[in-house]
Amino acid sequence: MKEIPELRVIEILKKNRIDFAATLPCDRIKALLPQIEKNFMTIPLTREENGVGICAGLYLGGERPVMVIQSTGLGNMINALESLNLTYGIPLPVLASWRGVHKEAIEAQWQFGKKLPALLDAAGIEFTLVEAKDEIDKIDLAIKDSFDNARPHVVLISPAVWEGSSCENPVPCEITPRLSQIELRSEIRKPEMTRFQAIETLASVVGDDIIVSNLGIPSKELHEIKDRELNFYMTGSMGLVSSIGLGLALTQERHVYVIDGDGSILMNPNTLASIGAYCPGNLTVLAIDNAACGSTGNQLTCTNSQIDLELLAKASGINDTQKAHTSEELKIALMRMTAFIHVIVKPVNSICREIPLSATEIKERFMKACCRPS
Ligand SMILES: Cc1ncc(C[n+]2csc(CCOP(=O)(O)OP(=O)(O)O)c2C)c(N)n1
Structure with a gap:
């Protein structure tokens, strides 16, 4: 044959x-x-x-x-x-x-x-x-x-x-008739904390779980606050931090926390659709929203007055969302293992050291730690 x-x-x-x-x-x-x-x-x-x-x-x-x-x-x-x-x-x-x-x-x-x-x-x-x-x-x-x-x-x-293959073609599937409705009154208040304080709050509750942190200053701030083997620091590929978090969450029993940013989410909002499709219970995205590309000098993004990231997450199928304006609110949302936390912060960058690890060192120590039972 x-x-x-x-x-x-x-x-x-x-x-x-x-x-x-x-x-x-x-x-x-x-x-x-x-x-x-x-x-x-x-x-x-x-x-x-x-x-x-x-x-x-x-x-x-x-x-x-x-x-x-x-x-x-x-x-x-x-x-x-x-x-x-x-x-x-x-x-x-x-x-x-x-x-x-x-x-x-x-x-x-x-x-x-x-x-x-x-x-x-x-x-x-x-x-x-x-x-x-x-x-x-x-x-x-x-x-x-x-x-x-x-x-x-x-x-x-x-x-x-x-060419000439006898392999069968797929049977098309139809759209599912349904009613979609978002009911959310989402208030963005004046920011009270900084990104550094938000990351400090995460670090205080992370235990033996995973953090994947965004390129630029967020990774340096996390490194400054609490360097650990189970931190995966990104140094490039803007927009993919939550995608990496999703892939990890699908393989891990540990909880996976992602430190994402408004500029990065808006570069790859597709990631929200992928997360919405799977909603793994062990994934929490912290969308740290300073309404700016903080790492490149605080240039405004359209979360400043136009897009509400929590609504965007809900519209993408992530139902379990929450806003956090203070460390207390953030801690409560983290304890609940909320899937998507919209964290409102001031556009402030801390002065931090460069991370003294090469990309392969970050990867290798992270993978070794991941393999150890929690
Ligand atoms: C494809 C691409 N475009 C632009 C940059 C430059 N860049 C690095 S970090 C960053 C801003 C990230 O902003 P945000 O996700 O809001 O995080 P923040 O730094 O504010 O915490 C930009 C534009 C990049 N690294 N890659």
Whole structure:
């Protein structure tokens, strides 16, 4: 019997002990995606960059994730692959349906698709081309390379691979009829505490749980207040801290606290939709809102007068939300393990030392601590 290429890919993923797949569709892999869903815990994405964060969290928590996407999505992943995966040494095999080259009718695919190998090469990201069915086994080597060498590895899979396949296409599912209603009177008062005080409050209750902290000054403030192995300090990949927190929460029994910021949440609000889809009971996002990009000099964001992050979280499916203006209010919300705490603070940055750890040191001590029973 002729081998079905989609099923061969599934075999390779299983052989490599893949357990999670973060996916975003492409027409050319529409028969592969249901097979992925059938065989692995699948996280549907709304933006590929968000998947880089979620997969990093899954890996830090001890799992072996893969991403399955359209190659165009690599365009919005490059910064994250550089500043997160390559910087910290975090593996990520990416199976990308390579558009723009083989029998491509859509003009919008041509520019990026043709240049993609050169772009990946220039970015120092490992990649493998799979241009025909008999090259599918190259995927096995690419996945091994990614995990053995703790780096991302992109596999560009030509649509030629799936041509003539007898694999079934998915049955479409319909929208669920429902009534949506948000009832929330959300008052933002004059800020009373600083971000430093909010982080101090978190540090006073964290116990043996995990904190993932945002790039820039929040990580330095946390380090100053309470450096610990179970702190994962981000130094780049703006917008992905809550995505990493989500990935971790899906793998851990410990509680995962995320220190996020208004500027960062507004850069990747997709993360709220992903959190809303899973709402793991062991995840708390502290959306520390100083109405500014504090770390870059307090430039105003639109939470200043336009967007209320608590409403945004609710609208994204995170029902368990709370506002906190004072340390006491924050402590109560933390004790309740509220899923999303909108923490209103003044735009004040503390003077803190640089974190004296390399990215790989942060990762290694964190992963070691994560493996120890709480
Ligand atoms: C993609 C990208 N754009 C811009 C920056 C520069 N940058 C670093 S931190 C930051 C502000 C983060 O603001 P927020 O999330 O509100 O946190 P805060 O520093 O106020 O606590 C910016 C714009 C970056 N690192 N990455």
